Amino acid sequence: MRIASWNVNSLKVRLPQVLDWLAKHQPDALCLQELKLEDAKFPQAAIEAAGYFAAYSGQKTYNGVAILSRTPATNITCGIAGFDDPQRRIISADVGSVRLVCAYAPNGQSPESDKYRYKLSWLAALCSWLERELAQHSQLAVLGDYNIAPEDRDVHDPKAWEGKVLVSPPEREAFRRLIELGFSDSFRLFEQPEKSFTWWDYRMNGFKRNLGLRIDHILLNAALTSGCTGCCIDLEPRRNERPSDHAPVVGEISA
């Protein structure tokens, strides 16, 4: 089974690229973040014409998440149970035998910001919720934009980024707590090129100079980890005209 995650930074703008990518890679499931459109404007017909079902939770202008799948998703739920949040950042569903969680973590803006405090409380709520989800699903994968670069090797210039949002110790600690629930960072199960990133700033030719961060991740529970045969970042869509600033992450699991 092929599963993938992609922050598209506006599904309206990126729809043709998403359709191209689906046709080329034929994933069993694709988790999307930052749709930036309300549900009434979700391009359901175009997705279905491409051979995919869609479960989505959107809002105007900001956030918004979706799970596209070749077979219909079931048991669809939105949000983090017990965490009241108007921001549409989580959608979960069963696809085949696997429970998928599509997540878009808050950016946090800067460590001094109220948005940073919201990010940390959101991550804490995610952690305690996923602990309960792990107990209820034998095969659980959490895919998405975590807005956290877990280690210095996930940062193009660790010195320049030290203490900043996306790499600060409290954020990395929150990511570590997720892993310690019993997940693997599937990308690190395999040998990977140095300076592998999933996001590059639009400004200053960030992609061409590979000034990036690895902030999009596929986390797998133990059962899925043992059957994972690959995880890679697809750089190709980042070279498109009008690209998203994020690249897709693709995982291969036996499920």
Next chain:
DNA sequence: ATGGCTTGAGTGTCAAGA
């Protein structure tokens, strides 16, 4: 140098992203 691009909103120019 706290900028730089891109998007959505809305039709000026700003908020937000990362």
